[in-house]
Amino acid sequence: DIQMTQSPSSLSASVGDRVTITCRASQNIISFLNWYQQKPGKAPNLLIFGASSLQSGVPSRFSGSGSGTDFTLTINSLQPEDFATYYCQQSYSTPPYTFGQGTRLEI
Amino acid sequence: QITLKETGPTLVKPTQTLTLTCSFSGFSLNTPGVGVGWIRQPPGKALEWLGLIYWDDDKRYSPSLKNRLSIIRDTSKNHVVLTMTNMDPVDTATYYCSKWTRIVTPGHSWFDPWGQGTLVTVSS
Numbered sequence: 001d002i003q004m005t006q007s008p009s010s011l012s013a014s015v016g017d018r019v020t021i022t023c024r025a026s027q028n029i030i031s032f033l034n035w036y037q038q039k040p041g042k043a044p045n046l047l048i049f050g051a052s053s054l055q056s057g058v059p060s061r062f063s064g065s066g067s068g069t070d071f072t073l074t075i076n077s078l079q080p081e082d083f084a085t086y087y088c089q090q091s092y093s094t095p096p097y098t099f100g101q102g103t104r105l106e107i
Numbered sequence: 108q109i110t111l112k113e114t115g116p117t118l119v120k121p122t123q124t125l126t127l128t129c130s131f132s133g134f135s136l137n138t139p140g141v142g143v144g145w146i147r148q149p150p151g152k153a154l155e156w157l158g159l160i161y162w163d164d165d166k167r168y169s170p171s172l173k174n175r176l177s178i179i180r181d182t183s184k185n186h187v188v189l190t191m192t193n194m195d196p197v198d199t200a201t202y203y204c205s206k207w208t209r210i211v212t213p214g215h216s217w218f219d220p221w222g223q224g225t226l227v228t229v230s231s
Binding site for chain 2: 001031032034036038042043044045046049050053055087089091094095096097098099100101102
């Protein structure tokens with residue numbers, strides 16, 4: 001199975017900051033990488049698919065980049081509603097479509 | 108509008124079988140490139156992919172759970188059913204179903220939207 005490793009596990013930031021979360025795959029997954037946001041008590045919400053494509057309705061301050069094994073999620077100008085946990089997920093080839101362990105973004 | 112909702116027992120005893128139903132609307136599970144996936148999340152922990160049923164009734168399961176899992180569909184009723192046998196307290200989690208979509212080129216796929224989730228506790 002492909003293993004996904006996120007860093008950091010938690011991150012403290014302030015409103016208006018720019019933050020970057022990293023996800024590393026255990027093998028080349030080309031650009032088959034998705035990012036989700038999860039707020040406490042809620043289901044995850046898709047932010048980015050295909051490593052860099054913004055899902056409809058997601059604010060443009062979110063962006064994704066990377067290919068191969070290393071990927072990043074960047075949030076520009078943090079807003080209060082962005083404090084949540086973020087997960088990467090690989091969708092390369094056939095399942096299992098594994099998730100990273102999550103990055104908790106705190107104020 | 109696409110919606111999904113998980114229903115089933117909130118409490119099961121160890122060794123029992125869990126049966127959860129995902130009721131969905133706003134899309135057809137007969138459409139090529141569409142599926143329904145199951146993902147769970149133990150309290151305070153990360154998401155874990157469980158399995159996926161495709162539009163053509165093909166299925167894929169987590170290798171670590173494949174001997175305990177079964178996913179079937181009832182397309183006439185827009186339901187997908189997850190069955191997990193021999194439940195253990197470590198299976199306590201919120202269980203989500205989600206629409207899976209794959210685009211032909213370049214083949215990217217994702218889970219969106221998700222149901223609200225249902226918390227299943229395994230305890231005697």
